[in-house]
Amino acid sequence: MLAQKHKYPLINREISWLFFNERVLQEAADKTVPLIERLRFLAIFSSNLDEFYRVRVATLSRLGDINSKTKTILGFNPRKILNEIKNIVVRLEKRFDYLYEQEIIKELEAQKIFIINEQQLNVARGNYVREYFRQRVLPTLVPIMLEGEDAAKQLLELKDRHIYFLVKLTFRKRVRYALVEIPSPVISRFLILPENRGLKFIILLDDIIRYCLDDLFFIFEYDTIEAYSIQLTRDAELDIDANVSEKFVDALVRSLQRRDKGRPMRLLYDNDIPLDALNYLVSCMQLDSEALIPGGRYHNFKDFINFPNVGGPSLEYPPMPQLRVNNLELGRSIFSQMTQRDYLVSLPYQSFDYIVHFLREAAMDPKVKEINICLYRLAENSSVINALINAAKNGKKVNCLLELKARFDEEANIYWRNRLVEGGVNVNIGMVQYKVHAKICLIARREKKRMVYYANLATGNFNEKTARIYCDHSLFTVNPLITNDLRRLFRGLEKQVFYRGYKNIITSPLETRQRLYELIAKEIEVARSGKKGYMILKMNSLSDEEMIAKLYEANNAGVNIQLIVRGMCCLVPGQPGFSERITVRSIVDRYLEHARVWIFGNGGEELIYLSSADLMTRNIDRRVEVAFPVFDARIRKEIRDIINIQLRDNTKAREINHLNNNRYIGVKNKIRHRAQQDIYNYLKYKS
Known part of the structure; x- marks a missing residue:
């Protein structure tokens, strides 16, 4: 979709994001992907879509409600985009249902694994299920009868993203409705039934409840009883007063408590629900037509990430044991090894243990005087937090900038903030207007009467859980060209001010845009001089319109541009007069591509930067981000390789083009290349 206020091609960011999520769905459709992994890609698709409605659709809906001038300001009509979103989502949901019901279920059955529903239980398995229901499930269920004026109130209080049954009880002369909340994740969504002659059976919690509805509604003498899944997705954006103090934490907590009461954005309902029951819901909840999304029998499919593998290892990806970093030994001091050279850890192929070891050593080393670190998202049982608390207990000065506004991690980060404060860590919760998204750590160590600084800078979070599934780079360096800039940056963050004029690192919110423009301008100058001007930019998302305009300008000047964009891409490649020299590819595979890498030809003296920032307006202008140059020749070669x-x-790899058809790039010379497997082998055998 071309935005009206621009004279150059752009695709709407929400529509582009939906095409990214379609690439996730392609993985579920790929028969070369192991079967259980295909189920997990369905779960990721579903989870992604939930978040999309909670945030992006919620924002569009707000914009659409403002006034008629919104279209002129934005360059597109929010209501029109919302309608297009619904059309795409309905198409994708149909594809999703087909993949699950017609392909994956049948292929599981070929492996002698049967996901059965309540109508497929024989007497023995039925007795097993009913006993399980009475012992484990029934005590957690409290049906709500929907009666009169209270019905609308009860329905409007549905919790965000929770699964409910709308239960329809039919009597001789009337119909009554009830609500039953599915108690997941309190109880596992899956029950493995006793195996029989090599056949394996799994039933969902939803169908256990359906099978035992008579135990739940035993006091009613109904003629028929039916249950249909519904799931409400709400506006998850937070409204917080702009004052930074202890009061901010209280304001954030109150805002989080309101999140489950946010405006309804989407009602996903079982496509088999009777029309009268659906009309009853719509009438009570007063939902717009854009909010109604027909779906399959089961909602909250994200739970299928934990689908039990009862069929053996061949149904999952083979393990890829984490590799060591050449010449960087965990059994020796990281500091002593860093004084010899820089090191790069490429996650998840190599172990996050190096980062934990770095922090643990800093916590124990008597020569270490101070630790500065920025944290955004953390693991549930964070070794990083434990190391920082232990460092404080050992007398180190530990300064932690913890971003409380990391979306959907706010509650966890409030918890960690309290733990850190209790442990003696100096915690800075940042500024309301700017999220601190940089992934940096600086350690000060006294050596021979002077202070030496050891740094870790990364493209991804200090999170040992995501480090096993996210592809990121983490750099260890003592190079003063970088550490001196980091010292100045941390001083500014402590004072809550932003400095300009860093010599080597590139920081948002004040400098990233201008520095990137300068780097692009240099490539334009090189190309116009008749030499080879080029850029290779890898990121998660590309949506900043001014940056896209600069890339189009570079294209028209003769600069060759290769983009690797995992998620949304608002730039349209291959358009005459704008982007003939620009190619865009997206890699969706076993691991989540998360690294940001910027490569500029620079007239033959190639520049390589790693960054925490995507080329989105929020990352460039409204967040604290750090991009950092790679100086070490061996590491530069490794990143380039x-x-x-x-x-x-x-x-x-899929080609991003003006058709948005997610076409696989495909094999041309009979040699198949799969980047994630090839990178693993490259690092494994690299000397």
């Missing part, structure tokens, strides 16, 4: 491997991918 990894990028070249990704540019060769013809197995999991």
Whole structure:
């Protein structure tokens, strides 16, 4: 969709994001992907879509309600985009249902694994299910009878993203409705039934409840009883007063408590629900037609990430044991090894243990005087937090900037904030207007009467859980060209001010835009001089319109541009007069591509930066981000080799084009390249 206020091609960011999520769905459709993994891609697709409605659709809905001038300001009509979103989502949901019901279920059955519903239980399995229901499930269920004026109130108080049954009880002369909340994740969504002659059976909690509705509604003498799944997705954006103090934490907690009461954005309902029951819901909840999304029998499909593998290892990806980093030993001091050279950890192929070891050593080393770190998202049982608390207990000065506004991690980060404060850590919760998204750590160590600084800078979070599934780079360095800039940056963050004029790192919110423009301008100058001007930019998302305009300008000046964009991409490649020299590919595979890498030809003296920032307006202008140059020649070569491997991918790479058809790039010379597997092998055998 071309925005009206622009003279150059752009695709709407929400529509582009939906095409990204379609690439996730492609993985579920790919028969070369192990069967259980295909189920998990369905779960990821579903979880992504939930968040999309909670945030992006919620924002569009707010904009659409403001006034008629919104279209002129934005360059598109929010209501029109909402309608287009619904059309795409309905199409994707149908594809989703087909993949699950007609392909994956049948392929599981070929493996002698049967997901059965309440109508497929024989007497023995039925007795097993009913006993399980009475012992484990029934005590958690409290039906709500929907009666009169209270019915609308009860329905409007549905919890965000929770699964409910709308139960229809039919009597001789009337119909009554009730609500039953499915108690997941309190109780596992899946029950493995006793195996019989090599056949394995699994039933969902939803169908256990359906089977035992008579135990739940035993006091009613109904003629028929039916249950249909519904799930409400709400506006998850937070409204917080702009004052930074202890009061901010209280304001954030109150805002989080209101999140479950946010405006309804989407009602996903079982497509088999009778029309009268659906009309009853719509009438009580007063939902817009855009909010009504027909779906399958089961909602909250994200639970299928934990679908039990009862069929053996061949149904999942084979393990890829984490690799060591050449010449960086966990059994020795990280500090002593860093004084010899820089090191790069490429996650998840190599272990996050190096980062934990770095922090643990800092916590114990008597020469370490101070630790500065920025944290955004953390693991549930965070070794990073434990190391920082232990460092404080050992007398180190520990300064932690913890971003409380990390979306959907707010509650967890409030918990960690309290733990850190109790442990003696100096916690800075940042500024309301700006999220601190940089992934940086700086350690000060006294050596021979002077202070030496050890740094870790990364493209991804200090999170040992996501480090096993996110592809990121983490750099260890003592190079003063970088550490001196970091010292100044941390001083500014402590004072809650932003400095300009860093010599080597590139920071948001004040400098990233201008520095990137300068780097692009240099490539334009090189190309116009008759030499080879080029850029290779890898990121999660590309949506900043001014940056896209600069890339179009570079294209028209003769600069060759290769983009690797996992998620949304508002730039349209291959358009005459705008982007003939721009190619865009997206890699969706076993691991989540998360690294941000910027490569500029620079007239033959290639520049390589790693960054925490995507090329989105929020990252450039409204967040604290850090991009950092790679100076070490060996690491520069390693990053360049990894990028070249990704540019060769013809197995999991899709072409982003004006058709938005997610076409696989495909094999041309009979040699198949799969970037993530090839990168693993490259690092494994690299000397």
